[in-house]
Amino acid sequence: MNFYCEIAKLRAARQLWATYVKKMFNPKSQKSLLLRTHSQTSGWSLTEQDMQNNVIRTTIEAMAAVMGGVQSLHTNAFDEAVALPTKQSARTARNTQIIIQEETGICQVVDPWGGSYMMEELTNEMIKKAGAIIDEVEAKGGMTKCIEDGFPKLRIEESAARRQAAIDSGAETIVGVNKYKNPDDQKSEFLKIDNEKVRKGQISQLGELKAKRDGQKVKEMLAKVTEACKDEKANILETAIEAARARATLGEITSAMEEVFGRYVAKNQVVQGVYYSAYLKDGSKTEQKRIEEIKKRIDDFAAKEGRRPRIMIAKMGQDGHDRGAKVVATGYADLGYDVDIGPLFQTPEEVARHAVENDVHIVGASSLAAGHLTLIPQLIEELKKLGANDIMVIAGGVIPPEDYETLRKAGVKHIFGPGTPIPDSAEAMIKTLEESQK
Numbered sequence: 001m002n003f004y005c006e007i008a009k010l011r012a013a014r015q016l017w018a019t020y021v022k023k024m025f026n027p028k029s030q031k032s033l034l035l036r037t038h039s040q041t042s043g044w045s046l047t048e049q050d051m052q053n054n055v056i057r058t059t060i061e062a063m064a065a066v067m068g069g070v071q072s073l074h075t076n077a078f079d080e081a082v083a084l085p086t087k088q089s090a091r092t093a094r095n096t097q098i099i100i101q102e103e104t105g106i107c108q109v110v111d112p113w114g115g116s117y118m119m120e121e122l123t124n125e126m127i128k129k130a131g132a133i134i135d136e137v138e139a140k141g142g143m144t145k146c147i148e149d150g151f152p153k154l155r156i157e158e159s160a161a162r163r164q165a166a167i168d169s170g171a172e173t174i175v176g177v178n179k180y181k182n183p184d185d186q187k188s189e190f191l192k193i194d195n196e197k198v199r200k201g202q203i204s205q206l207g208e209l210k211a212k213r214d215g216q217k218v219k220e221m222l223a224k225v226t227e228a229c230k231d232e233k234a235n236i237l238e239t240a241i242e243a244a245r246a247r248a249t250l251g252e253i254t255s256a257m258e259e260v261f262g263r264y265v266a267k268n269q270v271v272q273g274v275y276y277s278a279y280l281k282d283g284s285k286t287e288q289k290r291i292e293e294i295k296k297r298i299d300d301f302a303a304k305e306g307r308r309p310r311i312m313i314a315k316m317g318q319d320g321h322d323r324g325a326k327v328v329a330t331g332y333a334d335l336g337y338d339v340d341i342g343p344l345f346q347t348p349e350e351v352a353r354h355a356v357e358n359d360v361h362i363v364g365a366s367s368l369a370a371g372h373l374t375l376i377p378q379l380i381e382e383l384k385k386l387g388a389n390d391i392m393v394i395a396g397g398v399i400p401p402e403d404y405e406t407l408r409k410a411g412v413k414h415i416f417g418p419g420t421p422i423p424d425s426a427e428a429m430i431k432t433l434e435e436s437q438k
Contacts, residue, residue, distance in 0.1 A: 001042065001045055001057065001061060003060060003063075003064050004119065004122060006061065006068060007067050007113055008123045008125075008126050009068065009126060010039070010065070010068025010070060011069065011111070011113070011119070011126075012124075012126035012127045012130060013037065014037075014069065015127055016127060016130055016131065018033040020134065021033055036071050037069070037071055037072070038070065038071070038072035038073070038074070039065040039068075039070040039072070039073050041058045041073075041074065041076045042057075042076070043080060046058075046076060046078070046080055046081035046418065047081055047174060047176060047418060047419045048081045048417045049176045049177045049181070049185060049419050050175070050176025051078055051082075051185075051187070052188075053176050054076075054078035054080075054081060055096070058076055058078065062096055062100055063100060063106065066097075066106055067106065067112055069111060075093040075096045075097050076093060077090050077093040078093070079190060080398070081398065081419075082190060082398055082399065083190040083370070083398065084191050084193060086189065086190065086191045137151070148267075149267070150266070150269050154271060157271045157323075157327065157330060158274050160323060160326070160327045161274045161275040161278070161327055162274055162275070162278045164331065165274075165276075165279040165282065165331075166278060166282050168279060168283075168421040169278075169283030169284070169287045170283065170284065170287060171282030172282075174419070177419045178421075190400040192400075193370045195370070195371060195373055195374040206249065209247055209249070212247075213246065218243070218247065218248050221239070221243035221246040221248055222243055222252055222253065222256040223256075224239045224243070225240055226256045226257070226259050227239075229257050229261060230260055240253050240257075243256070266343070266344065268342075270326075270329050270330055270333050270339055270341065271326075271330045272333050273334060275330050275334045275422070276291075276295075276331075276334035279291055290423065291335070291423050294426055294427050295336050297427075297430050297434070298337065298430050299336055301430060301433055301437070302336065304437060305437065307338070308336060308337060308338040309336075309337050309338065309361050309362065309429070310337070310338040310339075310340065310361050310362070311332060311337050311338070311339055311340070311360060311361065311362040311363070312340045312341075312342055312351070312354065312355050312360045312362070312363050312364065313328065313329045313339065313340070313341045313342065313364045314342045314351045314354075314355075314365050314379070315343075315344050315345065315346065315366055316345075316346050316347065316365065316367070316371065316376075316379065317347075317369060317371040317375050318371075319344075319367060319368055319369035320345070321366075321369065322344060322366070324368070324396070325341070325364075325366040326341070327422075328364070328366075328396065328422060328425070329341055331422035331426070332422070332426055335422075335426050340354075340360060348375055348376075348378035348379040348382050349378075351363065351379055351382070352383045352385070352386055353382075353386070355383065355388065355391055356388050356391075360391060361391065361392060362391065362429060362433075363379065363383075363393050364394050364395075365379060365393065365395045365396070366395075366396055366397045367395065367397040367398065367399060368397045370398070372395060372397070372403065372407065373403060373406060376407060376410065377410040379393065380393055380410055380411040390436075392413045392414075392429070392433070393411060393413060394412065394413055394414040394415070394416065394425075394429065395407055395414075396420070396425070398418065399415060401417070414429065
């Protein structure tokens with residue numbers, strides 16, 4: 001987090017919006033030039049280690065957002081690093097922004113940093129560099145084309161990998177994680193989710209909804225959605241709202257659209273070389289020596305095995321948070337692992353089949369949506385059905401420490417929580433693979 005850059009980013013965004021909207025659309029109303037912004041504090045900056053520090057991080061990020069001029073703000077709870085928030089942590093998060101609004105006077109000043117030489121210079125620099133990226137996107141055929149080609153994701157993942165290398169090597173300080181560690185770190189109580197109970201409840205509600213609604217009207221509205229997708233001049237959103245009012249489900253509406261558009265599948269490309277080179281550049285000699293040793297162990301395993309250790313990074317269920325998974329994949333690839341990234345929203349059965357077909361040594365299940373106690377054990381059972389008991393299953397992401405033992409009993413070999421350095425997890429996995437070679 002850089003407090004000044006966050007403020008400058010929002011100031012630059014307003015100027016860029018007004019400039020490009022006027023240039024490209026020449027709107028009739030001047031109100032169209034006003035950028036209305038919702039901002040959320042960073043989930044990425046939340047740490048499992050010394051977790052109370054997250055309250056401070058969220059407060060600083062919220063202040064940057066308000067000073068930058070957002071109209072709407074969401075503040076994360078401190079315990080979202082490892083679980084869904086409790087009522088108390090959610091209240092603290094909410095009160096963070098209420099105190100800024102009601103007690104500080106910050107909101108009473110429009111653009112409080114306006115006129116500061118530093119801030120104006122930083123804002124102008126952002127406008128210039130962001131404008132160059134926008135021009136690059138337009139030259140490539142527009143954002144839709146760039147998304148199809150994976151251009152924005154690769155840029156984001158490259159930046160994220162470089163940042164993670166700086167943290168893992170100790171070049172960038174994260175208090176409580178790689179510096180000023182708390183030897184008496186006490187874990188908070190976490191919200192416990194009964195996944196099976198929630199699942200059964202949702203299925204029951206859906207069944208009740210479908211039994212009570214007008215089925216014929218739903219079919220008619222969904223047919224209108226499909227027809228609107230075929231007509232370039234039709235308002236698809238309007239027909240989708242009409243279908244929702246008829247009590248069509250989100251899945252039914254998207255399925256009606258899928259008949260025309262198909263379903264988008266993101267390109268899974270791994271950025272290579274960025275993490276490793278940044279780690280060597282920024283890390284101390286001790287860190288450099290350690291990462292080279294880990295890399296050599298992986299190379300030695302490959303020489304003995306006849307192929308590189310292969311890991312599949314999997315995202316299961318309705319969990320689209322893949323930033324962390326992509327960063328980890330990049331780091332593992334740079335250290336010598338052969339990395340296969342599965343599609344988003346897979347079922348445990350699909351992941352197991354994918355893992356067996358691609359002959360992987362390891363499946364890494366990334367979970368950030370509280371489905372780990374249901375989906376990961378199901379994955380292990382599916383692997384057993386396919387006779388793939390030898391495939392190591394590891395887990396990472398937002399997983400409460402109190403759930404670790406349950407996952408281990410289900411067959412998970414390693415669990416890597418938020419803040420785990422990539423070299424640590426890479427070393428733990430190769431150690432387990434080495435033992436399997438003996």
